Structures are given as structure tokens and as C-alpha cells.
């Protein structure tokens with residue numbers, strides 16, 4: 001048996017989640033069965049999709065049950081294995097949940113090469129968020145050099161990779177982010193052509209800012225947020241523009257939904273500008289993970305793609321960090337350090 005701490009969903013949120021929706025529990029994990037591994041979590045990833053799993057609503061994935069461990073991916077160290085592909089000491093990424101230890105099917109875990117980059121990047125720039133950026137840009141938007149792209153949540157785990165990849169491909173990149181410091185980072189450290197602060201402008205002023213930053217119009221809007229940013233980008237979209245619809249975090253807890261732009265106005269813009277809007281979920285694109293890693297890992301190693309991480313210390317602080325992230329309190333990929341990293345990072 002292995003002692004285990006975990007964060008469970010104590011109750012479903014009504015609107016904006018609070019810390020009362022979570023509870024820390026202690027228990028024990030049985031020894032691994034045939035084909036299973038026991039993993040000690042080192043890094044836990046906090047992601048916006050987890051907000052959706054807290055609701056009992058029909059979606060592309062089952063909700064977390066009340067009393068169940070909060071879902072999530074983690075990077076950890078194998079401490080026991082009954083799977084031929086893993087030995088104690090291996091570093092893996094898998095669906096550990098918000099827990100100090102997890103029992104995983106070996107077949108569901110992927111080995112992480114600590115020589116490639118710090119192992120935490122397997123949850124960010126070289127993991128699911130980076131892959132999402134790559135798929136949205138390549139497969140969904142089919143970005144071409146010379147085009148102009150707007151990306152929202154521009155300094156976040158997904159948005160920062162979208163903007164940098166687009167810039168390397170010769171697109172004009174306009175970010176939208178929350179606050180002057182994030183915008184400065186996008187322009188000066190990530191190399192975006194411009195970045196606009198959505199917190200300092202209403203939809204009309206934001207639309208004007210985008211018009212000035214992309215004077216030839218917007219060919220691609222990489223949609224991460226919805227809300228007033230979507231409203232501001234739409235009038236700037238060029239004919240035959242594309243909108244990879246990756247997320248809509250502004251609306252995840254129901255805030256602003258009643259004031260959102262009306263469907264007829266949205267529909268009309270899509271029609272008259274002949275826009276292609278395509279929602280996508282990254283787990284439909286597992287086949288391209290290898291190609292993504294092959295292209296992006298060397299760029300990260302050479303410093304041509306940069307990344308930032310926000311780290312919360314200790315599993316017990318995961319709920320607070322998660323709530324802050326939903327409100328833009330993170331700066332880059334939000335992680336929780338659950339246990340010591342053998343690399344000492």
C-alpha cells in the first residue's frame with residue numbers, strides 16, 4: 001500500500017468556483033496490478049478544461065463525480081511497476097489526477113526524456129498545451145506566411161506557443177492579454193508584433209486597437225477566450241478568414257453570458273465574411289504528437305520558443321492556484337509542485 005493525498009470535488013460549483021468546492025483527503029493506494037504502475041506525482045498541471053469537469057453537463061468528457069479525485073495530468077516518477085515497459089525511477093506523464101500518487105495503466109502513460117528539457121515542460125510547451133497550439137495553427141487554421149493572426153490568452157500555455165510558432169512562420173502576430181506586464185512580455189520576450197490589454201479597453205476600443213495593429217485585417221483568430229475579445233476581433237476578420245475555436249474561458253463559469261453578442265450578429269459576420277470556424281479538441285489529434293515534438297522540442301532547446309511557468313507549492317494549494325488561473329492570475333503555464341523533482345528544478 002502507498003499513502004496518498006488527493007484533492008476531491010466536494011460539491012459542484014454554482015457559477016464561479018470557490019475553495020469550498022474542493023476537499024483534501026488522505027488514503028492509501030493498493031499495490032499495482034498486472035500492467036499497472038505506481039507513480040509519485042512531481043508536477044501537476046492545472047488547465048482551464050478542469051472547470052468544465054466540475055459541472056454535471058454533457059460534454060466531450062465525463063464530469064468528475066462529487067467525491068471523486070479532480071482530474072488532471074501530472075509528471076511523476078515510477079515507484080513500482082508491473083508493466084514491462086517501465087522500471088522504478090522512470091519519469092512519465094499520465095492522468096495522475098490531483099493526487100500525490102496514482103495507479104496508472106502502463107499503456108496510458110508516456111515516458112518523458114529528462115535530457116530533452118525540464119520535465120515540467122511535458123505538461124506545457126512540450127505537452128498538451130503546446131500540441132494544442134501546433135494543431136490549431138497547422139491543421140485547423142492552416143496558417144500561411146504573410147497572414148495576420150490574433151491570439152487571445154496570448155501569454156498563456158497555449159497562446160504563447162501559438163504566437164511564437166506563427167511568428168517563426170512569418171505571420172503578423174497580434175496578442176490579446178490581461179494587463180500591461182503580460183503585453184510587454186508578449187511583445188518584448190515572445191516577439192509578437194503587438195499585444196493589446198483586454199483589461200484596459202471595452203470591446204469597441206479593443207476592436208480599434210486590433211484594426212491598428214493589423215491594418216490589412218485579420219486572417220486567423222486563434223480563439224481561446226470568447227467574451228469581449230471575440231466581439232472585438234470579429235469586425236476585423238478578412239473574407240475567408242479562419243477561427244480555430246480552441247477555448248472560451250471567459251464564459252466557463254457563466255460570467256458575461258447574458259451580455260454576450262447575439263447569435264444573429266455573429267452568424268451574419270460568419271456568412272458575409274465567409275469565415276471558417278472550427279472547434280477542435282486535442283485528444284482527437286494524438287496521431288500528430290510525435291511530429292509536434294520533433295518540430296518544437298529543438299526550438300525550445302535553442303531558445304527560439306520561450307516559455308514561462310507559474311508554480312504553486314504543494315498539492316493543498318492546487319485549488320487556490322486553479323481559481324486564480326481562471327481569473328488570469330497565472331503568467332504562463334500553471335503548475336503545482338507536488339513533490340521533489342529529481343532534477344532539482
Ligand SMILES: NC(=O)c1ccc[n+]([C@@H]2O[C@H](COP(=O)([O-])OP(=O)(O)OC[C@H]3O[C@@H](n4cnc5c(N)ncnc54)[C@H](OP(=O)(O)O)[C@@H]3O)[C@@H](O)[C@H]2O)c1
Pocket residue numbers: 047048049128129132153154155156157158159176177178179182198224225227229245246247248249250251280281282283325326327328329330331332333334
Ligand atoms: N480545445 C482543446 O483541446 C484545448 C486544449 C488546451 C486548452 N484549451 C483552451 O485554451 C485556452 C487557453 O488554455 P491555457 O491552458 O493556455 O490557459 P492559460 O492561457 O495559461 O490560462 C488561462 C488564461 O485565460 C485568460 N482569461 C481568463 N478569463 C478571461 C477573460 N474573461 N477574458 C480574456 N481572457 C481571460 C487569462 O489570461 P489573461 O490574463 O491574458 O486574460 C488566463 O491566464 C482555454 O480556453 C482552454 O480551455 C483547449
